Amino acid sequence: MKQEGQPETVPASPVRSHQSALARRKRLRQIVIPYMFLLPFLILFALFLVLPLAYAFGLGIFEERLVGGSTFVGADNYLRAFHDRLFWSGIRRMVTFGVFQIPLMLGLALVFALVLDSGLVWFRSMFRLGFFLPYAVPSVVAALIWGYLYGPTFGPFTQIANYLDVPPPDFLSESWMLASIANIVTWEFVGYNMIILYAALQAIPSELRDAGAVDGAKNWQIALYIKIPLIAPALLLTCIFSIIGTLQLFTEPSIMESLAPGVIVDSYTPNLFPWNLAFTNQEYNYSAAISFALGAVVVVCSYVFMLATNRGRISH
Amino acid sequence: MTSPGGKTTLASRLWRTKAATTALLVLFLIYSLLPIFYLVVSATKDNATLFSSFGLWFASSFNVFSNLHDVFTYDNGVYVNWLWNTAYYSISSAVGAAFVSTIAGYAFAKFRFPGHTLWFAVILGSIMVPQTALVIPTYFLLSKIALIDTPLAVILPSLVSPFGVYLMRVYAEQAVPDDLLDAARVDGAGELRIFWSVAFRVLVPGFVIVLLLSFVATWNNYFLPLVVLSTPELYPLTIGLASWNDLAGAGGGAHSLYPLVITGALVAVVPIIFAFLFLQRYWQGGLTFGSLKD
Numbered sequence: 001m002k003q004e005g006q007p008e009t010v011p012a013s014p015v016r017s018h019q020s021a022l023a024r025r026k027r028l029r030q031i032v033i034p035y036m037f038l039l040p041f042l043i044l045f046a047l048f049l050v051l052p053l054a055y056a057f058g059l060g061i062f063e064e065r066l067v068g069g070s071t072f073v074g075a076d077n078y079l080r081a082f083h084d085r086l087f088w089s090g091i092r093r094m095v096t097f098g099v100f101q102i103p104l105m106l107g108l109a110l111v112f113a114l115v116l117d118s119g120l121v122w123f124r125s126m127f128r129l130g131f132f133l134p135y136a137v138p139s140v141v142a143a144l145i146w147g148y149l150y151g152p153t154f155g156p157f158t159q160i161a162n163y164l165d166v167p168p169p170d171f172l173s174e175s176w177m178l179a180s181i182a183n184i185v186t187w188e189f190v191g192y193n194m195i196i197l198y199a200a201l202q203a204i205p206s207e208l209r210d211a212g213a214v215d216g217a218k219n220w221q222i223a224l225y226i227k228i229p230l231i232a233p234a235l236l237l238t239c240i241f242s243i244i245g246t247l248q249l250f251t252e253p254s255i256m257e258s259l260a261p262g263v264i265v266d267s268y269t270p271n272l273f274p275w276n277l278a279f280t281n282q283e284y285n286y287s288a289a290i291s292f293a294l295g296a297v298v299v300v301c302s303y304v305f306m307l308a309t310n311r312g313r314i315s316h
Numbered sequence: 317m318t319s320p321g322g323k324t325t326l327a328s329r330l331w332r333t334k335a336a337t338t339a340l341l342v343l344f345l346i347y348s349l350l351p352i353f354y355l356v357v358s359a360t361k362d363n364a365t366l367f368s369s370f371g372l373w374f375a376s377s378f379n380v381f382s383n384l385h386d387v388f389t390y391d392n393g394v395y396v397n398w399l400w401n402t403a404y405y406s407i408s409s410a411v412g413a414a415f416v417s418t419i420a421g422y423a424f425a426k427f428r429f430p431g432h433t434l435w436f437a438v439i440l441g442s443i444m445v446p447q448t449a450l451v452i453p454t455y456f457l458l459s460k461i462a463l464i465d466t467p468l469a470v471i472l473p474s475l476v477s478p479f480g481v482y483l484m485r486v487y488a489e490q491a492v493p494d495d496l497l498d499a500a501r502v503d504g505a506g507e508l509r510i511f512w513s514v515a516f517r518v519l520v521p522g523f524v525i526v527l528l529l530s531f532v533a534t535w536n537n538y539f540l541p542l543v544v545l546s547t548p549e550l551y552p553l554t555i556g557l558a559s560w561n562d563l564a565g566a567g568g569g570a571h572s573l574y575p576l577v578i579t580g581a582l583v584a585v586v587p588i589i590f591a592f593l594f595l596q597r598y599w600q601g602g603l604t605f606g607s608l609k610d
Contacts, residue, residue, distance in 0.1 A: 030429050033507045037423035038435070040416045041481060048473040049442055049450060056453035112341065120330075121337040129596070130345045133352065136592045138536035140554040141581045144561055145351040148358070148578070149371070156354070156371030191348065240444070248446040251538040258562045271448045275543070278452050288453055295449025302444045 053295065060289030077289035086267035087290060091247075091297065093178065094269055098246040101182040106238055108186070109193035114223045116194075117201040128198070131191035139188060143255035146184045147172075151259065172260035181252050189245075193238045200234035201227055236309055240302050247298045250275070270294050352585075359383055359579045363572045383579040390576055397549050398556035399583070402535060405467065405552055409474035410531035417477050418523050421484025422515060426492060436485070442478045447539060455543045469544035470552070474534050480526040487522030488515070524598050528591070535588055553584040 063073040081087050112131060116124050134142065150171035152158050161168035171180045204227060212222040228235075250271040257264035257272075266276040271294065278287035354372060361369060362379040369375035387395050423429075424436055454473055458464045463472075492515050500510045516523075538554045545551060548559070557580050564573035 030427065034423040034427035034429040034432075036507075037419040037427075037511070041420035041476075042435075044416060044472070044476045045439070045442070045478070048454065048476045049445065049478075052450045052453035052457060053445065055457055056449060059453065059456065108344070112344070115337050115341065120333050121341060122334060123338065127341045127345060129593075131348050133589065133592070134348055136532070136588045137352070137585050138538070138554050138588070140536075140538050140558055141355075141585055142351070144557065144577060144581055145355050148574075149351060149354060154367045154371060154574075159370055187348070187351065190344075244444060244446055248448040250448070254538075254542075255558060255561070258558070258565045271446075271539075274448070274452055278455075279543075284456065288456070291449050291452045295446055298446045298449070299441075299444050 053292070056288040056292040056295075059285050060292055063285050077286050078293060080286065081290050081293045084290075087270060087273060087293070090267045090270035090273050094246055094249060097178055097182060097249070098243060101185060102239065102242045102246065104182075105186045105190055106193055106235070106242065108190050109238070110197055110228070110235070112190070112194045113197035113201055114227065116198055117227070118219055118223070120219065128195070132195055133191065134188050135192040137188070139251040140255060142184055142188050143252045146180070146187070147255060147259040150180055172256070172263060174263050177256065177260065177263050181249070181256065184252050185245075185249070189242070193242075196238055197231060197234055200231040204230050232309075236306070239309075240305060243301055243305060244298055247271075247294070247301065270297070355578060355582050355585070359575075359582045361575065363575050366574055366578075379575070380579070383575050384583070387576055387580045387583060394548060395556065395580055395583075398551050398553045401467070401550060402552040402554075402584070405470045405474070405541075406531050406534040408467075408471050409534040410527045412471070412475045413477045413480055413530040414523050414527035416475055417480030417484050417526050418516070418519055419511070420481045421486075421522075422488045422492070422511065422519065424481070424485040425488035426494070426497060426515070439478045439481055443482065451540050451543050454540075458544060464544055465546050465550065467550065470534075470537075470541050473540060474530065474537070477526065477530055480530065483526055483529075484519070484522050487525075488519060491518045491522065521598065524595075528595060528598055531591070532588065553580070557581055557584065 060077045061072065061074055062070045063076065065071050112127070115121050116128060121127070137145075149155050149157065152168065152170065152172065155171075157171070158168040170176060208226060208230065209222065212226045217225070248271045249269045253264050253268050253272055254275075257268075264272070266280065267273040270290075274287040274290040274294065277283045277290060350372075357372065357374055358366060360378050360380045360383075361375050362377060362382070365375035365377055365379075424432065450473070455464065458469050463469050496514055496518075497510060500514050505513075535552075536554065537552070538558070541552050541555050542558075545555065548556070551559070557577055560573055560577045560580065564577055
């Protein structure tokens with residue numbers, strides 16, 4: 001993506017005033033003008049991204065005491081987070097969630113994208129649009145609809161089970177809840193990921209596709225050995241976005257909490273935890289420390305994942 | 317394999333493959349559309365039939381108009397406020413974020429300047445910073461300057477879109493030829509004028525993509541407004557519907573609120589689905605080019 005052909009700083013030539021004016025303008029163009037274009041973003045970036053992060057970190061190293069007000073406590077809050085079983089139980093829960101849900105969701109998205117791309121199917125645009133439609137549904141509404149579908153009072157699954165006289169599935173129970181939430185997230189995002197992968201597949205030059213076909217490769221071989229390696233960057237992108245999304249899951253469990261109180265505990269996800277700490281327990285400093293720690297966990301996880309996959313790609 | 321018989325087997329095998337894959341995708345299509353179908357069906361039921369009739373089919377009574385009437389008049393028509401707020405927050409955030417990202421992306425694509433690489437690396441890295449780490453501290457910061465519980469508390473943080481800057485940089489690199497800019501410079505046009513009258517015109521499709529992505533993100537956002545807003549009149553639809561659902565779940569006589577939540581949810585979904593249907597060309601392009609470059 002490097003841009004060639006842009007001249008480096010041209011030394012001002014005193015020979016012709018016209019040229020030196022041009023050089024001055026060039027310097028202006030190289031510093032003042034770009035920053036003028038960047039400034040609005042940089043200001044907002046500083047105020048609403050850098051500052052909150054720094055502030056969260058800062059709050060985390062203080063403790064509000066009844067006597068003496070705000071006291072410097074150093075790493076205490078962070079050490080507490082590190083040893084907090086509730087915080088880690090949320091992270092463990094989301095790792096379990098991600099280990100099953102992300103491969104399932106991206107696997108489906110990849111298969112559908114490959115099928116649509118291969119042309120071995122009818123009604124392509126209908127499927128593309130239909131699969132993507134859930135993405136347009138706000139996650140609050142998605143969680144509400146699925147919550148009602150799961151529900152024991154007027155949910156259709158319970159109704160069918162009652163009609164067939166079999167015990168109704170209790171999707172909102174403690175043992176089912178994580179799978180129930182995974183289903184909602186899968187429903188919301190398979191189509192979104194499919195569109196990203198499909199677009200990447202469509203961008204594969206036709207010479208490469210045809211080369212495989214000429215060699216007599218079967219469709220699945222072309223998919224596995226030609227197409228999938230070529231869309232690796234897009235797959236990586238969807239993986240990283242999924243990891244980030246999973247670790248900060250909030251909306252779905254928080255809606256489920258009102259439908260199944262008691263099942264979703266305050267620390268159910270690592271993102272519900274600081275929210276409850278701040279607005280139920282009024283533990284602002286510790287909540288900020290948890291927010292910051294979670295941010296760090298997410299960034300570290302994404303980087304580790306990126307490094308791991310990059311290494312894999314280089315060694316191949 | 318050139319005999320007519322061979323051709324037929326090949327054609328029929330192709331036909332069978334197509335039938336099998338289509339059947340597979342139809343199954344998933346049913347799964348994708350079932351909840352939306354359920355929402356439409358349930359919005360036609362009153363409270364009694366919601367509980368007594370089969371959830372996945374229409375009841376004998378048809379109450380969609382009385383449900384809509386209830387949605388828009390319940391609690392002094394607070395739903396109308398929510399709808400208006402959602403539109404207001406989403407449109408301002410989308411226009412602002414798209415504009416700010418476009419000029420920043422243009423700067424990264426078309427200028428070399430000190431700090432170019434560093435800034436871009438920082439912005440790219442910040443895509444990974446989760447909203448979680450930002451929302452609660454943002455709440456504390458905004459309370460200090462009395463911006464909490466105001467529309468700006470939702471709009472201002474939504475203007476920051478590092479991913480939008482990345483998309484616009486990629487887009488501007490492809491769409492705006494350097495020759496075009498140089499030609500305008502030789503003509504003596506100022507950089508601002510060049511941007512407005514030359515570059516921006518070419519950048520409009522990218523601008524629309526970031527606009528759409530930000531619009532949807534704000535329309536669907538739950539966590540940020542939940543934390544920074546506390547006055548029900550300022551709620552967007554997502555928070556409002558969740559609060560009605562809480563009321564309905566609280567039991568007592570409040571069960572009658574379920575048709576309101578369901579019909580209200582349907583009304584909240586319709587505009588965004590139409591936006592997607594009509595602007596297909598744009599969002600498909602938008603989800604595309606971010607992933608093509610690495």
